Every structure is written in C-alpha cells, then in structure tokens.
Amino acid sequence: MKHKLTLLLGLFFLLSAFRADKPVITIFMIGDSTMANKPLTGGNPERGWGQMLPGYLSEEIRVDNHAVNGRSSKSFIDEGRWEKVISQVKKGDYVFIQFGHNDEKSDPKRYTSPGGTFDGNLKRFVNETRAKGGIPVLFNSIVRRNFGTANGNVVAQAISQDDIQKGVNPDARREASEQPAAAESDKLIDTHGAYLDSPRNVAKELGVAFVDMNKVTHELVEGMGPVESKKLFMWVPANQVAALPKGREDNTHLNVYGGRIVAGLAMDAIAKEVPELAKYVRHYDYVVAQDGSGDFFTVQEAIDAVPDFRKNVRTTILVRKGVYKEKIVVPESKINVSLIGQDGAVLSYDDYAQKKNCFGEEKGTSGSSSCYIYAPDFYAENITFENSSGPVGQAVACFVSADRVYFKNCRFLGCQDTLYTYGKGCRQYYEDCYIEGTVDFIFGWSTAVFNRCHIHSKRGGYVTAPSTDQGQKYGYVFYDCRLTADDGVDDVYLSRPWRPYAQAVFIRCNLGKHIIPAGWNNWGNKEAEKTVFYAEYESTGEGANPKVRAPFSRQLKNIKGYEPETVLAGVDGWNPLKNGNELLVIKR
Structure with missing residues (x-):
C-alpha cells in the first residue's frame, strides 16, 4: 500500500510539472x-x-x-x-x-x-x-x-x-x-x-x-x-x-x-x-479588459464598435481574463467577428425563462440567454459561455442563430437548455468544446457538428433535443466525443425529439455508464418514431449497448455521407476542418 501511495504521489507531481502555471x-x-x-x-x-x-x-x-x-x-x-x-x-x-x-x-x-x-x-x-x-x-x-x-x-x-x-x-x-x-x-x-x-x-x-x-x-x-x-x-x-x-x-x-x-x-x-x-506578439483590432489594459471594459462595447457589414476581413477581439457579467448580442450586421479569450475569459449572465422582464412578463426560453449570436461567420476560441442562474428551469447560455459559426475550445455552462442552436438552415461547428447541462442541454433547429467535444450531464435527463425541419438533410452529428456525468447519474438519454423530424447521429463516441441501455427517447410520442433519424456508429464505453437500443434507432454500417465536411458543406462548400476560421469567398 505504501508503494502504491508513493507511486501515486510521484504521478501527481509529474502531472503537476506538466501543468506549470x-x-x-x-x-x-x-x-x-x-x-x-x-x-x-x-x-x-x-x-x-x-x-x-x-x-x-x-x-x-x-x-x-x-x-x-x-x-x-x-x-x-x-x-x-x-x-x-x-x-x-x-x-x-x-x-x-x-x-x-x-x-x-x-x-x-x-x-x-x-x-x-x-x-x-x-x-x-x-x-x-x-x-x-x-x-x-x-x-x-x-x-x-x-x-x-x-x-x-x-x-x-x-x-x-x-x-x-x-x-x-x-x-x-x-x-x-x-x-x-x-x-x-x-x-x-x-x-x-x-x-x-x-x-x-x-x-x-x-x-x-x-x-x-x-x-x-x-x-x-x-x-x-x-x-x-x-x-x-x-x-x-x-x-x-x-x-x-x-x-x-x-x-x-x-x-x-x-x-x-x-x-x-x-x-x-x-x-x-x-x-x-x-x-x-499578438495583434487584435480590439481588446476587452477589466483592468484597463484594453480598448473597452465590456465585450458588448467591443461588439458595438465593429463596423457594420465589414466584408472580406475579420474583426478580431481579445477578451482578457475575467468574468464579464453582461448580456451580449452579436447583431446580424456585425459579420466576420472573431472573439478570442485568454484563459479564464467567461461571458456570464443569470436570466432564466420564468424571470420577469421590465414589463412583468416572463422572459421565456429564448429571452433567457446570456449571449446571442446572429451574425454569420462568427468565430469564438477559448471563451466560456455561462448561464449562472442554476437549476431554475430553462436558462440558455448561448443562443446561436447564424450560419457558418465556429466554436473552438469553448465551454458552455448551464443546466437546462444550455446551448440553443436556434438558426434554421444554419450550420455550426464545435471543436474540442465542453458542454454541460441537465435536460435538453443541446437543442434547436440548426445543423451542427460536434468534433472531439466533451458532453457532460449534471443529472438525469436528455443530452439533446433536436427540432430538425422536415427535408433538412442533417441535424446533429457528434464525432469522437466523450459523454460523461456527475457521480450517481445513471439515467440519461442521448436524445428526445423536440419536433417530429429530429436528427442526431453519434459517431465513434465514448459513452459513459450514465447512458441508459435504450439510448433514445420518443418524448411520449409514438408517431415521432416514424420520422426521427437517430443513429450511432461504433459507440464505445459502458454506455454503448447497440443490441438493446430503442427499436426506432439505427446502428450505421458505415458513415458515408456523414463526414464533417459533407455535413457542413451546404451550397457554398464551407469547410472549417480544412480552412479553420478563414472567410469563405462567396461568389455573387
């Protein structure tokens, strides 16, 4: 036992060395x-x-x-x-x-x-x-x-x-x-x-x-x-x-x-x-900093300063370390914005659906978001989007209603309805991100690819609630993601359909034991089973149970047509995996 303790301490100090401040x-x-x-x-x-x-x-x-x-x-x-x-x-x-x-x-x-x-x-x-x-x-x-x-x-x-x-x-x-x-x-x-x-x-x-x-x-x-x-x-x-x-x-x-x-x-x-x-050396168009070392103290001030419809070039904004408690809106005219965070850059607010607005009306799910993104070609890296209101019902951390949106190494923190992929016909790409929540914490209409993301359930519920429109080719596609949960959580579904034609596909994902054997839920609507497209490909981990999955789900034999670049291509050939956050040259 003594030797094991010594070994563990040695491993701890070795790992600490690699995590040097x-x-x-x-x-x-x-x-x-x-x-x-x-x-x-x-x-x-x-x-x-x-x-x-x-x-x-x-x-x-x-x-x-x-x-x-x-x-x-x-x-x-x-x-x-x-x-x-x-x-x-x-x-x-x-x-x-x-x-x-x-x-x-x-x-x-x-x-x-x-x-x-x-x-x-x-x-x-x-x-x-x-x-x-x-x-x-x-x-x-x-x-x-x-x-x-x-x-x-x-x-x-x-x-x-x-x-x-x-x-x-x-x-x-x-x-x-x-x-x-x-x-x-x-x-x-x-x-x-x-x-x-x-x-x-x-x-x-x-x-x-x-x-x-x-x-x-x-x-x-x-x-x-x-x-x-x-x-x-x-x-x-x-x-x-x-x-x-x-x-x-x-x-x-x-x-x-x-x-x-x-x-x-x-x-x-x-x-x-x-x-x-x-x-x-780094050069940014604007810097946001709470210590006075930037152009602005708030993120919204920096967004507001971006010229409207600034075409063919990105406006880069550095957000220095700090918790910025503000509701943020990136309006449709502020195109091509890149929001880059230093470690510890958190955009946070605490609205929730039942909270009253200035007229005494409930804000509702859409009104609860901490951040709204409407402008196309938005890019965020190393930013934490947080709704800090806690377990009070629907409380969105990030509301995304824009096309060609790319999140890299970002965190989305909340409980119910954390990430709202709101935009119909919009494409979103999430790479190496962390997303946590309780119920339906990834939900909405958009086509979204989650690549190497960490998806964490804080209690029992449903990871996703897609509302894919009829005729839309793709909904949610998860590639090589890791699904985990808090200790003691053992009753989580991969998805339930918010709308009849919901789509969610998990490809080579490692599923924790918190994913129940059936895997998929019909939200109490047998008719939805006829229209949804719920599928997996080579799931691994304790939560991978292909033989006992819900009968209306599928086990894919191959992933042809589900390559990330295919899912995101649309009619303009957008491919963030190949081109990163470079702007797409659109011929008009």
Missing part, C-alpha cells in the same frame, strides 16, 4: 508616467503605454509594470523601487527600462545629467539585471506633442502620484497656459535633447537591445498632424469625465486610444530588436 516569462517595466499603469476611478481615460502592452502579448508572457508617475531614474532608485524589482527578476525574464521625462527636471530629487548620472543609472539597471540572468532592454522617451516654437516650460510636464490621486494635473495646466498663442506648425519640436541619446549610447556600449520610442512616436504624432494627434493625448473637455471635471489639455500623457496605438508600435519595434519575443 502560466506565464513562464515576466517582463518587468520600470519608468515614468508615460509607461505607468493609471487608476481607473472616475472613468479616468489616461493610460501609460506599458499598461496596454499585455493586450499585444500571448499568455506565455506576464507583464509586471512598476513604472510610476513622476519618477526619474534617480528617484526610482532612491525610493527603493528598483531594489524591489530586481529582487524578483529571474533567469530569462526581461526588464524594460524607460526614463528621461523626469530626469530632465531641475528638482534635485529627480535631476540627472545626460552623459553623466543618467547614463550611470541606466548602466546600473542593465548590469544588475544581467547579474540575475535577466535580459535588459533600453528605451528612450516618447515624444511630447509640441508643434510650433519650442519653449523651455514644455519640459516640465510629468504628473506626480499625488496629483493623479487628487485628479489634478498642474504641470499639464501650466503647459497649456504657457503655450504660445500662435498657430501650431506641422513640425514637432523636440523637448528631450540629450536625454534621448543616453539610452542609445548605453545600449551600444553594453551591447543591449535599444528601442527608439522617440522616433516611433515622433513619426506617429507628426504624421497625424497638430489636430488629429490630439486624439492620442489627454485632451479632455470640461464636464465630460468624472475624474477630470475641469478637463485637461495635456500633450505628454496618452489616453486609451493613444496608449493602445503606442503600445502596438512599441511591441512591433521590440520584436525587431528582441527577436526572441516576436513569437509572443
């Missing part, structure tokens, strides 16, 4: 307010570009942003902030270093000299990072939006942490009042001087990767011009944002849009200078 690499960021994470209270729209960087990286990378408003290389060290960072750096981690804005200040607590103390501090960051086995990357400062005649006052713009907490930006106000009244030119005037050269020179001397953020942002801002470039910075009218009741005209600090744009440009530049990071 992500991420495996950390990017530590040290710098000033242009890089820092900003508070979100009061709808504050300010963002540092480092705050937005996670939306451009895969989950193998973790961003740990230690940049702080108002800090120079000197004050960052003197306040013990560098000591805290370097103590956490391990071999293979990166340290991104960007100072300069506040090293320029005359304040003795922050001032450093380019070519002197500034360079010395940068060298310290580099050498101590390398001593820990880390990889330093040097950046110079992003540009200030300074069109027109240069003036010395424009340098003093960094916000202190106290200012941010109070919602005050005295430096930005000072800058606005001291700008010349003359019309701005179309050329940017540099405000950083030799402070831009120090990171470049140190990088060259020590053989360190250098990213010229000033050049990157100079080209961006000057290219947009004096008017359009304001969209990148904290130009906020009065009485529009709770955090900034008096408004702000700030040419140093980025807003949400500017932060995302600059972070994307930075990530591309980083990938060129540090090729080892290129494989982790």
Whole structure:
C-alpha cells in the first residue's frame, strides 16, 4: 500500500510539472508616467503605454509594470523601487527600462545629467539585471506633442502620484497656459535633447537591445498632424469625465486610444530588436479588459464598435481574463467577428425563462440567454459561455442563430437548455468544446457538428433535443466525443425529439455508464418514431449497448455521407476542418 501511495504521489507531481502555471516569462517595466499603469476611478481615460502592452502579448508572457508617475531614474532608485524589482527578476525574464521625462527636471530629487548620472543609472539597471540572468532592454522617451516654437516650460510636464490621486494635473495646466498663442506648425519640436541619446549610447556600449520610442512616436504624432494627434493625448473637455471635471489639455500623457496605438508600435519595434519575443506578439483590432489594459471594459462595447457589414476581413477581439457579467448580442450586421479569450475569459449572465422582464412578463426560453449570436461567420476560441442562474428551469447560455459559426475550445455552462442552436438552415461547428447541462442541454433547429467535444450531464435527463425541419438533410452529428456525468447519474438519454423530424447521429463516441441501455427517447410520442433519424456508429464505453437500443434507432454500417465536411458543406462548400476560421469567398 505504501508503494502504491508513493507511486501515486510521484504521478501527481509529474502531472503537476506538466501543468506549470502560466506565464513562464515576466517582463518587468520600470519608468515614468508615460509607461505607468493609471487608476481607473472616475472613468479616468489616461493610460501609460506599458499598461496596454499585455493586450499585444500571448499568455506565455506576464507583464509586471512598476513604472510610476513622476519618477526619474534617480528617484526610482532612491525610493527603493528598483531594489524591489530586481529582487524578483529571474533567469530569462526581461526588464524594460524607460526614463528621461523626469530626469530632465531641475528638482534635485529627480535631476540627472545626460552623459553623466543618467547614463550611470541606466548602466546600473542593465548590469544588475544581467547579474540575475535577466535580459535588459533600453528605451528612450516618447515624444511630447509640441508643434510650433519650442519653449523651455514644455519640459516640465510629468504628473506626480499625488496629483493623479487628487485628479489634478498642474504641470499639464501650466503647459497649456504657457503655450504660445500662435498657430501650431506641422513640425514637432523636440523637448528631450540629450536625454534621448543616453539610452542609445548605453545600449551600444553594453551591447543591449535599444528601442527608439522617440522616433516611433515622433513619426506617429507628426504624421497625424497638430489636430488629429490630439486624439492620442489627454485632451479632455470640461464636464465630460468624472475624474477630470475641469478637463485637461495635456500633450505628454496618452489616453486609451493613444496608449493602445503606442503600445502596438512599441511591441512591433521590440520584436525587431528582441527577436526572441516576436513569437509572443499578438495583434487584435480590439481588446476587452477589466483592468484597463484594453480598448473597452465590456465585450458588448467591443461588439458595438465593429463596423457594420465589414466584408472580406475579420474583426478580431481579445477578451482578457475575467468574468464579464453582461448580456451580449452579436447583431446580424456585425459579420466576420472573431472573439478570442485568454484563459479564464467567461461571458456570464443569470436570466432564466420564468424571470420577469421590465414589463412583468416572463422572459421565456429564448429571452433567457446570456449571449446571442446572429451574425454569420462568427468565430469564438477559448471563451466560456455561462448561464449562472442554476437549476431554475430553462436558462440558455448561448443562443446561436447564424450560419457558418465556429466554436473552438469553448465551454458552455448551464443546466437546462444550455446551448440553443436556434438558426434554421444554419450550420455550426464545435471543436474540442465542453458542454454541460441537465435536460435538453443541446437543442434547436440548426445543423451542427460536434468534433472531439466533451458532453457532460449534471443529472438525469436528455443530452439533446433536436427540432430538425422536415427535408433538412442533417441535424446533429457528434464525432469522437466523450459523454460523461456527475457521480450517481445513471439515467440519461442521448436524445428526445423536440419536433417530429429530429436528427442526431453519434459517431465513434465514448459513452459513459450514465447512458441508459435504450439510448433514445420518443418524448411520449409514438408517431415521432416514424420520422426521427437517430443513429450511432461504433459507440464505445459502458454506455454503448447497440443490441438493446430503442427499436426506432439505427446502428450505421458505415458513415458515408456523414463526414464533417459533407455535413457542413451546404451550397457554398464551407469547410472549417480544412480552412479553420478563414472567410469563405462567396461568389455573387
């Protein structure tokens, strides 16, 4: 017994090693307010570009942003902030270093000299990072939006942490009042001087990767011009944002849009200078994040932002980790949307059929869904669709009324009526998905293929309730799926017909012992037995009992005509198995 226990413990630790927590690499960021994470209270729209960087990286990378408003290389060290960072750096981690804005200040607590103390501090960051086995990357400062005649006052713009907490930006106000009244030119005037050269020179001397953020942002801002470039910075009218009741005209600090744009440009530049990071770079049209690192806080905001009928190209939306409690609608005009989730991205709501709407009427089954998909060519990957209302009757997690819809590695959580394949004449493909429920938890009119999916029954009932229309060639087809159940559940049917011509076929599926021997149910209607098409092919597992199945079901001798690509082809030849989520070129 002792040897068995040792063996089991060894196996547990071995499996644990293979399930090592992500991420495996950390990017530590040290710098000033242009890089820092900003508070979100009061709808504050300010963002540092480092705050937005996670939306451009895969989950193998973790961003740990230690940049702080108002800090120079000197004050960052003197306040013990560098000591805290370097103590956490391990071999293979990166340290991104960007100072300069506040090293320029005359304040003795922050001032450093380019070519002197500034360079010395940068060298310290580099050498101590390398001593820990880390990889330093040097950046110079992003540009200030300074069109027109240069003036010395424009340098003093960094916000202190106290200012941010109070919602005050005295430096930005000072800058606005001291700008010349003359019309701005179309050329940017540099405000950083030799402070831009120090990171470049140190990088060259020590053989360190250098990213010229000033050049990157100079080209961006000057290219947009004096008017359009304001969209990148904290130009906020009065009485529009709770955090900034008096408004702000700030040419140093980025807003949400500017932060995302600059972070994307930075990530591309980083990938060129540090090729080892290129494989982790991801670009999405929109990012949804609850921590402020995205374009939006809610998934619905991102869906609403997708241009209507954007043809021949996908709009990609990353949903970062979090439970998003919102009812989501993907309307018919938002075609070609790809919704990609990080691990732990959950779209959840708690409506149910008997719940009352604002008029005191029951919402009904269709009205209970957490998510509605009406737009064709929708793609979802690594997203959890959840109805969290529990065992309260019909409560849909996902309502799909669209053609050519593809779900990959998604989860559908609920009880009764979890997944509603609503669209008549629509085709849906589910690959490596997990679907759970109690009664009729996969139901509806659509043609749907479930490939290598895990289907889990939480109590006795029916896995499917198809309502296939008469004359429709295919209903539900399950390929190589695994059917399981909670402990003690032993009375589950594969299907019952919601409508007379229901179709469901299980091909090479592993059926748990919870599937009763008869397998199929007629929903108390003997006439339905004459029209339904219920069949299996080479079922395995304890629930596979071909000799005692309901007499109106069939055991297929071959699966000719039931290949997934055949079932899904329709008249346009849609084949997600071969082409993935590529858009189908439809000749009109």
